[in-house]
Amino acid sequence: MNKYIVGLDIGTTKIACFIGEQAQNGKLRIVGFGKTESLGVERGVVKNIDDTADSIRRAVAEASEMAKFDVKEVYVGIAGQHIKSRPNQGSVMIPDGHRRIDRSDVDRLIADQYRVMLDPGEEIIHVFPQTFEVDGDVLDENISPIGVNGRSLKANFHIVTGNADNIRNIRDAVVEAGLKIVDVVLEPIASAYAVLDNLDKDAGVALVDIGGGTTDIALFKDGIIRHTSVLPLAGNVITSDIKEGCKIMRAQAEMLKVKFGSCMPSAVNQDDIISIPGIRNQPAREISVKTLAGIVKSRMQMLLEQVGFELESSGYQDSLIAGVVLTGGGSRMMHAKEFAELVLGIDTRIGTPDEHIDKDSSIPFEDLAHPMYATGIGLVIYGILDSQKKTRVETASHVSEEVEKGEKVEEEEVVEAPQPAQPEVEEPDGNDDVKAKKAKDGFVKKVTNWLSNLMSDSDIDD
Numbered sequence: 112m113n114k115y116i117v118g119l120d121i122g123t124t125k126i127a128c129f130i131g132e133q134a135q136n137g138k139l140r141i142v143g144f145g146k147t148e149s150l151g152v153e154r155g156v157v158k159n160i161d162d163t164a165d166s167i168r169r170a171v172a173e174a175s176e177m178a179k180f181d182v183k184e185v186y187v188g189i190a191g192q193h194i195k196s197r198p199n200q201g202s203v204m205i206p207d208g209h210r211r212i213d214r215s216d217v218d219r220l221i222a223d224q225y226r227v228m229l230d231p232g233e234e235i236i237h238v239f240p241q242t243f244e245v246d247g248d249v250l251d252e253n254i255s256p257i258g259v260n261g262r263s264l265k266a267n268f269h270i271v272t273g274n275a276d277n278i279r280n281i282r283d284a285v286v287e288a289g290l291k292i293v294d295v296v297l298e299p300i301a302s303a304y305a306v307l308d309n310l311d312k313d314a315g316v317a318l319v320d321i322g323g324g325t326t327d328i329a330l331f332k333d334g335i336i337r338h339t340s341v342l343p344l345a346g347n348v349i350t351s352d353i354k355e356g357c358k359i360m361r362a363q364a365e366m367l368k369v370k371f372g373s374c375m376p377s378a379v380n381q382d383d384i385i386s387i388p389g390i391r392n393q394p395a396r397e398i399s400v401k402t403l404a405g406i407v408k409s410r411m412q413m414l415l416e417q418v419g420f421e422l423e424s425s426g427y428q429d430s431l432i433a434g435v436v437l438t439g440g441g442s443r444m445m446h447a448k449e450f451a452e453l454v455l456g457i458d459t460r461i462g463t464p465d466e467h468i469d470k471d472s473s474i475p476f477e478d479l480a481h482p483m484y485a486t487g488i489g490l491v492i493y494g495i496l497d498s499q500k501k502t503r504v505e506t507a508s509h510v511s512e513e514v515e516k517g518e519k520v521e522e523e524e525v526v527e528a529p530q531p532a533q534p535e536v537e538e539p540d541g542n543d544d545v546k547a548k549k550a551k552d553g554f555v556k557k558v559t560n561w562l563s564n565l566m567s568d569s570d571i572d573d
Contacts, residue, residue, distance in 0.1 A: 115142060115178065116498060118301070118490025119167065119185040119290075121157065121281065123324025123347060124440070125149050126166045127484065128174040130182065131491040134469040139492055141472040141479060143178025145170040154324035154343060155191035155298075157280040164287035171288065177473060184291045186494040188298040188486050189236065189281060190325050193274035194341040198241075199227055202265035212245065212256050216264055224268050234275040236297055239336050241267040252333040271297055271339055296493055298322075298486045299329035299339060304496075305489035306438050306462030306482070309334065316433035318462065319418055319451075320485065321441030323347050326414060330425050338425035344414040346441040349407055356406045357398050363387055367403055369443075374411045374450035376404040407444060415454040422455070434458035440483035464488045 120127045130143030147169040151162030175182050203220045205212060224238045243250045245261035256264055278295065285292050302320045303312075312331035320327040323346045330338040346368070353372075354364035367387075373379050383400040418435075422428040435457050437447060442461050451459040465480035468488065472479060479488065 115180050116491050116494035117171075117174075117182050117185045118487050118494060119171070119187045119285070120298075120301075120484075120487035120490060121152060121155075121163065121167070121188060121284070122149055122190075122322055122486070123152050123155055123345070125323070125483075126152075126163075126170045127487040128167075128170040128182075128185075129484075129487045129491050130174050130178040130180055131472075131488075131495075133495050134471065136469060138469040139467050139472075139488065139495070140469040141474050141488070141491075143174035143176075143180060144474050144479075145173025145175075145177070147173070149323075151284075152324070154345075154347075155189075155322070155341070156193065156277050157284050160280055160284045160287060163280075163284040167284060167288040167290070171290065182290065184293045185285065186293050186301075186490045186497075187281060187285055187295050188301050188490055189273060189278065189295050190298040190322065190327050190341055191273070191277055192325065192341055192343045193277050194236075194271065194297065194339070195233070195273070196269060196271050196339045199224060199268045199270050200265065201227075201268065202263060205262050205264060210260050210262070212259050212261055212264055214257055217256060220264055220266055221268075224270060227270070229272060232275050233272045234278050235270060236273050236278070236295060237271040237300065239269040239271070241269055241335055241337070252335060269336060269339070293494065294497060296490060297327075297329075297339065299327035299341075300336070301487075301489035301493055302327070302438055302462075302485040303329055303331070303489065304492040305464035305467055305485040306436055307331070308466070311433040311436070314432035315427060315430045317418075317422055317427075317431055317435045317457075319435055319437050319439075319442075321345055321414070321437065321439040322486075323440065326418065326439075326441070328418060328421050330422065330427055330431075332427050332430055337427055338421070340421045342414065342417050342421070344410070344417065346439075348414075349410045349441070352406050352410050353403065357387075357396070357403070359387055359396060359398075360390070367398070368407065371400055371403055371445075372407045373400070373404040373445040374408050375446040376401050376408060378446050378449075379404050408450070411444075411447070411450060412454060415451055419455050422457075428457075431457060434460065436460055436462040438462035438482040438485045442482045467492060 115130050115132050118129045126147055126149045128145045129141055131139050131141045134140040147166050150166045151159030157163045171182050201220055201223050205216055221238055225235055243256040244265040245256055245259050246263055250256060282292055299318055299320050303318050312334045315332040318329045326342040326345045328340045329336060350364045350368055353367055354361050371385055379400045381401050385398045387396040389395050435455060437451060437459060448459050448461055463480050463482050464485050468479050470476050
């Protein structure tokens with residue numbers, strides 16, 4: 112296991128690199144952090160591999176210098192409108208050699224899902240088991256099929272796919288930056304590790320990650336991921352609306368959105384005015400906070416209505432006891448929580464990764480506890496858990512091999528080892544049965560010798 116785990120968030124507006132490890136208290140200790148402007152990425156999709164690779168190098172170099180660690184391998188997040196999900200069902204027969212289902216049977220069933228028929232140009236990113244059936248009986252979500260007796264194992268799956276070319280572009284950009292990819296992780300899945308806990312996932316929760324280029328949705332119920340989707344509406348669209356509506360530069364529009372943007376015009380001071388410096392000798396431009404809020408509200412309402420449609424399509428809208436969790440940079444706009452509750456009709460909160468971060472990190476806690484870093488921090492948490500799982504599997508496999516090897520050697524020794532000659536042992540005189548047997552044997556031997564001599568004498572006479 113490597114000393115540190117590295118998460119690389121390739122976003123539309125930023126590329127962030129996080130280096131961390133698990134602290135003794137079980138939380139995540141961040142030892143390195145680097146962030147740079149994302150170049151060559153459009154709505155979560157890498158378009159220019161060279162530009163993206165340059166941005167990756169800068170972010171990784173900054174994080175490496177802070178951590179004093181040479182980064183070689185990374186866990187990479189993936190998003191984009193090309194991400195799709197689909198249900199599937201598979202089954203396997205349990206071999207006659209054993210009736211009790213073990214890990215190899217489950218692994219074989221999951222591996223079969225990576226061979227399902229896909230649309231041309233698609234590639235599987237994740238396979239998530241939903242429910243298992245053993246001999247036609249559906250198991251409860253809290254019961255593992257491993258250890259259950261049966262002849263057939265069936266399961267329902269949630270399969271996440273993406274465009275193969277877009278996935279390849281991400282891999283090529285990372286490799287060109289001199290790094291190796293350990294795993295590619297769907298961004299809302301990574302974000303969930305940073306801002307949700309097991310109680311949220313068991314109760315039922317919808318994670319809505321509002322990024323720069325896409326809004327990613329992941330829905331959990333009974334501890335299992337039930338639905339995923341990616342929407343093409345996000346923070347950059349709001350910035351573009353402000354830019355066009357207020358006739359200002361894009362950088363100015365982004366600044367207005369971050370500092371003064373509100374989703375509810377009725378909640379802002381109607382008389383507040385923002386002054387934007389003019390270009391060169393042009394006069395400053397004055398913008399009403401109410402006008403700005405109206406622009407933001409219009410686009411946010413469109414976005415949240417699409418989120419509501421996805422929740423309704425999932426079939427779990429009425430089962431979200433833990434409500435909706437907004438995260439990502441777009442969730443920090445003023446009154447986003449209140450507006451989401453108004454549009455969706457579901458309890459909503461802002462998700463930040465502060466609960467999972469150790470305060471002994473190398474970066475100020477307040478800087479890390481920001482929803483815009485949920486994906487990057489979640490990638491490190493995912494990587495730590497994945498690395499621990501692989502270590503356990505390798506250890507178990509090594510122990511199994513040693514046991515099998517030991518048993519084989521023992522069998523060979525029993526078969527091939529020469530049998531030593533048995534020494535003659537004089538039985539104790541006190542054993543009457545033994546003494547009787549010896550006397551009988553002596554008598555038989557004497558009779559045999561006498562008959563032999565008699566026959567010999569007869570031959571001579573003839």
